[in-house]
Amino acid sequence: MYKLFLCLRYLRRRYLALVAVVAVALCVMMVLIVVSIFDGFLSKVEYAARGLCGDIVVDASSISGIGLYDEFIVYLKDEAPEVKAATPVIYTYGLLRVGHQTNTVQICGIRLPERLAVTQFQRDMFVQDGWKNTSFDPPLERLISRTEKHMELIKSISLRESSKPDDKRDEHLLDKLYIADINVAGQREMLIQVSLRRRDIETIRREIVAEQAKPADRRDDDTIRKLTEQIEEVAKRLDRDFRPPEKRIILGLGLSGMSFRTPDGETVRRVTPGRRAVLTLLPLGRGLSITNTPSTATFTVIDDARTDLYIIDSNTVYVPFKTLQELTEMGPGYSADNPTQIATPARCSQIQIKVKAPYASDSELIKVRKKVNTAIKKFTEAHPSFAQSFSSFAEIIIPPDAQTWREKQAKYIGIIQKQRAVVTIMFGVISLVSVLMVFAIFHMIVTQKIRDIGVVRAVGGSAGGVMQIFLGFGAATALLGSAIGLTGGYFFVRNINEIEDWMSNWFGVRVYDREVYLFDKIPNTVEPMTMLWLAVGAIVAGLIGVLLPAIKAGRMQPVEALRYE
């Protein structure tokens, strides 16, 4: 009983121990903040990476792609009941021109809404986020309302910025906002024009119907002909200005020149739905040859998407699967003898697979991936055109390869994992300072308490008991330090964005530049397991620090302790 009593009393009354408490608290807080922020970044990237390509990805073994993909998906669902959904995707590269801005882009041909069953593509879309029927043909009214809402955002940022005092106002930002406002206003105007033309077509169509409904003797066929020509004329103009669903494009939000981020992290778009975009690409579906001539097609921007992976968002655009298949000449190849007979099947570059929820863990996914690879082998044996290449080595059939999302995105995740490990080790080593501090402080405390040790021994306390007093004292110090550190670290991480804002306002320097970084906010989640491990680590570190002084105290002879001057 005396051991617990004395170690708690020393903790309360030995103010020197508070220095050790503060040292432990600061180290725990520092490590918690670093680990939590890196964990936050890592889980965001993992979430984004998984959301990008589904759970399992089957990649073509050559640029010729994967044939019979729809048949394979049906076959796969029979072979692997764990598979919930799958969708083919085409990837190729090209040039995107929007206004005067040209970007080299990765073009991704997708099937909407099929892709939504496999990936989290819908998340963070500008127009269709939360929209049930995501497609390349969202309602015009929704496009207009989202554009108008964005104009309001631009106006509110402009107002906020221009109301700042002269010395704090960012004129460059105001200029950028002004240009964005003009662009977005123009695009909105175009959408409204499209809406009006559609209404015109509808009105003319009603007039035609009314005319056709008249008795034959009163019907004016000439009027009907004129109205029909009028509809065709308007529809032609409409198709030119606002391309049909198969010629619509979704842009990656990070494409150069399409948007920018304010210092407060708001995304301001320069390009909104309705804008014309021209894609130029080399059709590689029949293999790479000097006779390949580039394909060019004009698209209408219908939305933008954000995966949170900068490397994807900064260079990816999404177009309808069928359209890209045609542009890349990956569509079906017909027999020269019989133009109606398909000689080579249509192809895709990749098949993305979503598994059912109980099989989504990493270990289960590896099992499913093995099953998918077995299915690929079997299917290839039965249908060689599934994996057939159009290269000069066409007779060599290399089946496509399946990878889990983690394997596929290892290069993105690995970078952050390595950074996290390096920084954690670095801060862990720095935290050894707390062990040395605890050692030094407890050595001093034991030296100051030698008489007390003698008294405790004189009244019957054992050597082990004395040692336990100081070990308990050290553990209590570490426990208190880690509790303070964890509490401080938790609240720091939870409010890190507000703290960063406050520091920015106070000192005028942004530590986390939202214009540059991938995420608009610093991750602010704290994992309970991280806290638990840190508490355990701090207590072990405290015990290591106090061990030698405690042994010294325990080994002290009572007579020597009582005589100590």
Next chain:
Amino acid sequence: MSKRMLDASGLHKSYRMGRVNLHVLRGVSLSVEHGEFVAVIGASGSGKSTLLHILGLLDKSDKGQFILDGNDAAKLSSRRRNRIRCQDVGFIFQFYHLLGELNVLENVMIPAKVNYSTIGWIGQRRQAKTQAIELLERLGLKDRLKHRPGELSGGERQRVAIARALINKPKILLADEPTGNLDSKTGLQIMKLLKTFNDAGQTIVMVTHDQDLAAAATRIIHLRDGRLK
């Protein structure tokens, strides 16, 4: 009560101080009966405190036999020695040796806390507290229960030390120059207290260099150059 409280014969003890070997006790033999008040008088460095430490099982003799209340000190395990020190022996030191972080009541209760395990203490806490308060009341420290040692006079501190020594109702009280750090008036008061406890049956062995104080004891032994005279 037929057994002797303590019986020491031929005790030797030497220390090494640097390169010099100090032979402090040179064959000390001593017996103390239950209820006796023995004063050991000797000059500074004569080995009084060393003898007291051996008698209180705080130290071991190099040679000789020492039996405390029927227990042969040489055969006692360290666990048993701790137990006897806790339950059967009470120490009073010249410099009080109170724990500065604890108040008067807590200082007095420390030996009682050592005496019980955590679970045992739950059952005994109230009784031990009552006993400590009673003891402090008897020693005139009723109003000082919550005071820290730094807030007390020398005499008061020594009275707290006496209460601490008595809390576990020890069979023997060992006092090492209990008045050595006090003025003569306060010293006399402390001696009166010790005499009172001895009159009530408490066995006391006190070492001192003051002949006048030793007069309060029932038997006086002189220690010179490590030998009893």
